[in-house]
Amino acid sequence: METFLSSCHDLLKGKGDTSQRFHVILGNEACDLDSMVSALAYAYFLFKTQPSDELFPLPMLNLIQSDLVLRSDSLLLLRQCGLNPNLLLFRDQLDLRHLHCLGLLQLTLVDHNVLPSSDSDLEGAVVEVIDHHLLERDPSPSCPVAVETVGSCVTLVMERIVQKAADILDQQLALLLYGTILLDCVNMAPEAGKVTPKDSQMAALLEARFPDLPQRGALFQSLQNAKFDVSGLSTKQMLLKDIKTVSEGDSSLAVSVIYMTLEEFLQRADLDQDLSSFCQKHGYDALIAMTIAFNNNQQPFRQLAVYSHSAPYREEVSQALEDDRSSLKLCPMRSPYTHVRAYHQGNALASRKVLLPILKDFLGTGAGRS
Structure with missing residues (x-):
């Protein structure tokens, strides 16, 4: 080799x-x-x-x-x-x-x-x-x-x-x-x-x-262990560690897999500012953070957060994900940030493979372009 x-x-x-x-x-x-x-x-x-x-x-x-x-x-x-x-x-x-x-x-x-x-x-x-x-x-x-x-x-x-x-x-x-x-x-x-x-x-x-x-x-x-080791990484590096994008016309969404609980992620210092600057730099209308962690029995569980500085766009993306009840099975949870909608994900087996087609369908309808 x-x-x-x-x-x-x-x-x-x-x-x-x-x-x-x-x-x-x-x-x-x-x-x-x-x-x-x-x-x-x-x-x-x-x-x-x-x-x-x-x-x-x-x-x-x-x-x-x-x-x-x-x-x-x-x-x-x-x-x-x-x-x-x-x-x-x-x-x-x-x-x-x-x-x-x-x-x-x-x-x-x-x-x-x-x-x-x-x-x-x-x-x-x-x-x-x-x-x-x-x-x-x-x-x-x-x-x-x-x-x-x-x-x-x-x-x-x-x-x-x-x-x-x-x-x-x-x-x-x-x-x-x-x-x-x-x-x-x-x-x-x-x-x-x-x-x-x-x-x-x-x-x-x-x-x-x-x-x-x-x-x-x-x-x-x-x-x-190496994959989930995010010690020492900045928020920007966490978002870049495992990211994919979906685009249609002028709309662009990013999905980052985050290797910690959503509660831990939302407690990071200056998170709201970091998410805003990250999306502005890369031209994303919204960013979805899909977290994965493990419980005491080493069973994986997932949570999800939707960020957008635009309240109408954030609402539309969130609603599209909530409406897909059979795939993600989202349940709202408290978020400390106005610009972030947070969820527990009932279906722990639904990875980004499941999420991306939902987002592509959402963009394909012309949503968020008014």
Whole structure:
């Protein structure tokens, strides 16, 4: 893997060549562990299996390099695998828009199947999709789409590796895949509502073939602890740690997963001012903070807050979420801030995967644009 990633950097050093074409493997804008490892593993698979005259695959993390420090679980797994983070590629190291304008870009999307509005101008470069979210992409003969609702996108990437090039699996790649599947599927616990038979099959295959992998429970707990460690982070960093956006026309919403209770989050100093400046800086009309924490029995529970400086817009977004009674099952709770509506979330299994389609439907109705 190190040799492959070093070759990627060597290719970037020659990007002054105006005829050089690039095939970028790109994860989603949250750039969580699943997106990172899906991009790395699939690009490595292509590197090992495609004909030499094909475009060189570049795995790109969909964030700027300075924000990698916020992905503590990703950094932990990289260390355990012996991979230097300096070998990774980031959005600020290659101008995708410029390449696309020159006709020199191909994109494969992993862990998402449609580009966010901020990247919609790159749509013409998309040549393949591998994802586990709700399918939103229109069918096209020029773009093969593999979408299946498994717990981890890495499961789908690994399935392809096992079917077509199982010999490229080594201890390092196996640990990357294994750790990601465990974290995404909450240690394969059925009660968490994440794991599917295919996720379990891929994890079991890795355990059988690589008996020296770390013990399942210990590896999961170390990655989970790292993911939930927000000590020392500013409110801005917490919001950026795991964020996705939804846009339609002039309206833009952000959804940040916050790894603490909502009560703790709402007690942060200067929170109202920080939320206001964050939304103004990034042009968000509203921000939804989706918190996750654990009770004394280590069962996850979720809470949700809706922030907008505009009272009518905040009311419309909140009402749209409240009206979707079967998915989130929201129950209002007290908020210390005028600009924040707070809720307990009755359905602890409803992650951001459930929330985002509700928000897209809300924007699709033209709400909040009066």
